[in-house]
Amino acid sequence: MEYPLLQVLEERGGAARPRDIYGEIAERLNLDPDVRSEKKTCSDQDYAVFDQQVRWTRQTLVAKQLVAGERGIWELTDKGREKLTRIDRGKVVLIYSLDNGLAFLAHAEEAAGAIEPASISLIMTSPPYPVVNREYGRFTVPEWLDWMSGLVGLWRDLLREDGTLAVNVMDVFQPGTPSLSPYVERFTLDAIDRHGLHLAGRMNWHNPSKLGAIEWAVKRRVTPRNTLEHILLLSKTPNPAWDTRRMPCEPYAERSASQIASDARRANARRPGGYDINEAAFARRGEGRIPSNLIVSGGVGGGGTYARRCRVAGFSLHPARFPEEVPRRVIQLTTAPGETVYDPMAGSNTTGKVALDLGRRFISSEPVLEYVQGSAFRFDQRSDFRAHPMSS
Ligand SMILES: C[S@@+](CC[C@H](N)C(=O)[O-])C[C@H]1O[C@@H](n2cnc3c(N)ncnc32)[C@H](O)[C@@H]1O
Structure with a gap:
């Protein structure tokens, strides 16, 4: 706070x-x-x-x-x-770099100009959320949609032909009601209709401890707790370069003897849709279930080294970090080792850290100096870490 x-x-x-x-x-x-x-x-x-x-x-x-x-x-x-130092509009400053990473102090609008067009395999970001009624100086839904549409246009040009844009968005509620603002749908349709992107898929992040709208979910009990955030996966082609074999498999569910017998019966029966599925379709190959599009992860918890180092240095912890599991699953699905991941609104640079851990390159941009400096604590113990003086 x-x-x-x-x-x-x-x-x-x-x-x-x-x-x-x-x-x-x-x-x-x-x-x-x-x-x-x-x-x-x-x-x-x-x-x-x-x-x-x-x-x-x-x-x-x-x-x-x-x-x-x-x-x-x-x-x-x-x-x-x-x-509170924030970079001036129009400026792009490199704050630190690694052999496979570049962290810029910049607004996303300008950072895009410093990046080679058609070079990025994945743009993954979690923008600030809109507010539904304008009481204070932040984005209303129409302003947010306008702003994000402009950015999607810039980001589209940075993506490779087979690349993916992943945007993490959270539901917001219509004031005084349990109804949702349809801004997620409007944003998605704008990306498709105006920018020619394809809705390649969605992942959902389930945070079991998320409260959602207390009035409606807890006090009045008219809606379930809304524990989901969305990760919209947009791509330039309808067939982006994805591969689920790069993701860890999920464990098989325990099955009883009667379930195994029922699988065998199903394997021998013709499917209602006319498909002829043989026994091998139900076989367990040992590696586990094909990964799903559900990410289950609580909040960021203690924050590990990043949080400890920020506290020691007297830096504010970034208040809206996502857990590493969110970028990890998206990066594994959408990129191959050696490819480049860009987070234009990087905050504490969770995305960059995970990209590097997975053998990808990262580029990040963030306009708040203290967040960029704090994010360096994720990397500065590495031998290839280089801090760049602000004047350069
Ligand atoms: C939800 S946070 C991202 C947190 C990040 N995913 C993490 O794990 O630390 C959104 C970030 O967007 C930044 N931001 C706001 N306006 C921006 C702009 N025009 N360009 C780039 N970043 C911006 C904010 O300063 C904030 O750090």
Whole structure:
């Protein structure tokens, strides 16, 4: 929460009254409105849980000398402003590199110009999500769709003919209702209709601990908990260069003797669709089930070395990282070793780290300096790591 609090103060000209900014911080964190309004009682007094967390974060920032001011007005210090450095529009700066990796400080709009056209096998990214009603300074759904459509046009040109664009998007709810905004569908159709891409497939990321909309799923019990995020897989050709043999197989389910006997009977029967499937179709070859398009993974957990090193260096942890399993499965499916993966909105560069672990090359871009610098902790113990001075 530290970084969003600093950002909101900066947008307010450097100082604000706490009660004016709680809502904006919640928006930046994509916080469920119900979590935002959760109350607890202590000594017969109600207090807002989220607001109290924000006040604690401010306390931490004061201790780090990033925020100053009396309790009634919170102010950014010079050190706090420095921490918010974002690259100017129009600039692309290489911050670190490896033999097989390049990390740029840049907005995605400009980073695209620094990358060789038709050179990328996979563009994998998780953009900031839109908000459904405009109360604060972030993207509404129509603005988001417009912005992303422009980027898809740029990214299309960077992809090889057999390449894939993978975009991780999360459902957002229509205000005050349990209905979903159809922005995911609109984005998909725009990529197909305007940019000529194909919907090669979808993966779903199931996060068992995700709360979804508390009001509708938990309090009123009218919808199931929405634990899924989508990974839309768009491609230039209808037959992108995918291969499921690069993904680990899934374990076979335990089967009883009667299920095995029933498989044998099915193998000998003609299928209703007219297909003649022989016994070999049901045989287990030992390696496991063909991988599915469901990724099951909880949140990012402790964050390992990245989180530990960020804490030691006093850097904010990226608040919206995805777990490594998400890019891992997509990279394995859509790229071969040695090919290049680009994450244009790289945050803490989870995608780059996984790409390198899997023997691929990576390019990343991210406009927030502190996130790019923090992401270097994922790589700087390697002998081929090179930090590049900002002026170069
Ligand atoms: C959901 S986060 C990505 C997190 C990343 N997948 C990870 O695991 O760390 C989205 C990122 O997009 C960045 N961003 C916002 N606007 C951008 C732009 N115009 N170009 C590139 N990145 C942008 C934000 O700073 C943020 O770090």
